[in-house]
Amino acid sequence: MDALSKYIVGELPIPQITMTINAISAVMILGVVLKKYGISGVKSTHYHLHAVRVLFFIAVPYFILKALGILTLTQFYSVIFTAPIIIMILSILWLNEKLEIEKIIMAVIGLLGVFITIQAEIISRLDGLVYCLIGMILIVGNTITLRKIRHISHPLLFALYPSVALTIVYTPFAITNYIPPTGSQWIILIVSGIAVFGGQIGCVTGYTKASSTSTVAPYHYTQIIWGVLFGYFIFESIPSVSSSIGIVLIIYSGLYIALLQRKQKRQYIR
Secondary structure, eight states: OHHHHHHHTTTSOHHHHHHHHHHHHHHHHHHHHHHHHOGGGGOOSOHHHHHHHHHHHHTHHHHHHHHHHHSOHHHHHHHHTTHHHHHHHHHHHHSOOOOOHHHHHHHHHHHHHHHHHTTTOOOOOHHHHHHHHHHHHHHHHHHHHHHHTTTSSOHHHHHHHHHHHHHHHHHHHHHHTOOOOOHHHHHHHHHHHHHHHHHHHHHHHHHHHSSOHHHHGGGGGGHHHHHHHHHHHHHOOOOOHHHHHHHHHHHHHHHHHHHHHHHHHHHHHO
């Protein structure tokens, strides 16, 4: 979705992009919730706790899209992919999660893969760096909060509320400066909305059901693989040898953690 958003971020206003993408996602998530839980599935007894997480979530699209409009994808990833390792460290310190050395090591290897992939690029645009850092901090806060309150409702509600809130908050700003999208822009917006739907469901399910944050966080590194592919097909950016080496390290760390988790689950069942 990052690459698709970057493609249109200079053509349509950020509030309009955010509103449209999240409206599509919200409708899809609502459909799944109603089908699985009925009308009672949209209710919660802990609205105040959901509100805390939504507050972290509200500004994320704005800062991410602003950063994407200024930075290259590799520059963007060099900052945003520090989030998984920070999430794991804070989960150990604040949520008292178990320190799993192997997963931490693999996360560091994945992070090393990211740095190799971006070829140690130096971000020259300070404004883009600031936007990206703020977005990363909000993502970390959102994820830690989700992990802390994961038992208060079913996972889909954690995906539904933020999408609805983002749609409502950004709609007035979108209407004010609305630009009718072209056919190709509509395709990108719809595909991005579907991607957000899938990403939201996957992330909240992973972070609410996983045994620890360190099990899920490293998988975020795999985003850079899609970023490189989209960068090639959309922006004609050809991966270098170092980028290829970095991608191999990212895939290795993700697969290792997945296999380790599977092994631990089998041992637990026995």
